[in-house]
Amino acid sequence: MRPLLLAVALVGLAASAQAQSAKLKIQSAFSQSMPVLGEMIRNFESRMNAMEGHGVRLRVYDADKLVPTLQIFDAVSAGKIDAGFAWPGYWMGKLPAATVFGAIPFGPDAPEFLAWLHEAGGLAIWEEIYRKQGVVPIPCGVIPPEASGWFRKPIESEADLAGLKVRYAGLGGKVLQKLGASVTMLAAGDIFLSLERGVLDATEYSMPAVDKNLGFYKVARHYYFPGWHQPSSVMELAVNEKSWAKLSASQQAAVRTSCDAATLWGLTRGLALQGKALTYFEKEGVEIHRWSPELLARFRQAADEVMEEASAQDADFARAWSSLRAFLAEHGRWADIAYTDR
The missing domain is CATH 3.40.190.10 (Periplasmic binding protein-like II)
Incomplete structure (x- = not known):
């Protein structure tokens, strides 16, 4: 009797583990060899992989591998891919408000942008706007000022x-x-x-x-x-709403936490590299x-x-x-x- 009970318990555990497993197919808007912009999605992926037990398997594709870069948002919205890593301003033609969450001329610097998103209601507005398109936006990177x-x-x-x-x-x-x-x-x-x-x-x-x-x-x-x-640019992990709903609360937390970490890494990495590049150009x-x-x-x-x-x-x-x-x-x-x- 005991072996039978043990077998049933093991089957139940296996079924539970299987139910908790999930896959996310992600396309980046940037080549993963590109400094900072391409590296951020790799940083996000490595942090997800370093966390044990969440059961989310990632498959990250380089720019243009699944769909053209400027069509990522439409592909996510339609469920053709689970998620896209990109700059929100790329969708300005389809969704004018998206660029407000990406960059503003003479606008906030990186810490100010993140403060608005996370502490002053910006992210809630972003989520409401994207919800109409069946997409969940997650801030997943930020960089310091671009060149002009x-x-x-x-x-x-x-x-x-x-x-x-x-x-x-x-x-x-x-x-x-x-x-x-x-x-x-x-x-x-x-x-x-x-x-x-x-x-x-x-x-x-x-x-x-x-x-x-x-x-x-x-x-x-x-x-x-x-x-x-x-003056600063925020990157997003835009996730198909149905794909996001398939993730458990702990899996969603793992994604958000990894994006938070990638955001901090991207900012510090972005600040550290620019002086050397200017010296090279000179x-x-x-x-x-x-x-x-x-x-x-x-x-x-x-x-x-x-x-x-x-x-x-x-x-x-x-x-x-x-x-x-x-x-x-x-x-x-x-x-x-x-x-x-x-």
């Missing part, structure tokens, strides 16, 4: 932007459009060839260490700062510029207009931006007096 872009010729005045063919993502691209540039959106793998062939006059992509990996300095020698268009003869005060003022003015217009056109955008702006105003009272000048 690579240009074949120096930009000395607003007139130099007129007709400029430039790859610029998110709301920053809308700002340059207002100032006369011809803006297009390309995935990382398509940029260099377009720049080399003269299809583009300029491009932005990310931080110096990432841009170095993509080789833009070989064909565009003028590198501009600061990255007013993305040795290669790249001309590093800082935007003139006059052009920065024009960028800011145009950015204010872009934010106002986008809010008028989309209620979700307006709601998210209103929340973030209110947080920054309240937080700013303290931030203005809390820090010494560098």
Whole structure:
């Protein structure tokens, strides 16, 4: 009798373990060999794998392996893949409010962005907006300021932007459009060839260490700062709602915890690599510029207009931006007096 009871118990335990196992098929928007951006999903995966007992098996695919990068969100929403690791601003054409959770011109730095998301209601708004698309957003990375872009010729005045063919993502691209540039959106793998062939006059992509990996300095020698268009950028793990519901509470907690850890790692890694990259560019003869005060003022003015217009056109955008702006105003009272000048 006892052997029979033991056998039944073992079968029950096996069935329970099987019921708790889960798979997540994830496509990244970035090559996993790309510094910081590509490394973050690997960091997330390694942290998940280091946790024992949660039963979640991950399969991470590189950029464009399952679907084109700019179609990741649609594929997740439709259930074609379980999840995507990407920058929310890539979906701005389909879901204008998404970019509010990714980067804002002249907006928050990385700690401020995370504070709004996790402590001031930003994530709750994000979840409500994505729920309409059958997607669960999880903050899963953040990076420090991007560079403002690579240009074949120096930009000395607003007139130099007129007709400029430039790859610029998110709301920053809308700002340059207002100032006369011809803006297009390309995935990382398509940029260099377009720049080399003269299809583009300029491009932005990310931080110096990432841009170095993509080789833009070989064909565009003028590198501009600061990255007013993305003072910080939040990355997401966007999960299909049904795939997320199949995970137990402890499995969901493991995913969120691993994303939190990857976020901290991405920020520190991002900060650590940029000085070396700039030194490399200087040795290669790249001309590093800082935007003139006059052009920065024009960028800011145009950015204010872009934010106002986008809010008028989309209620979700307006709601998210209103929340973030209110947080920054309240937080700013303290931030203005809390820090010494560098």
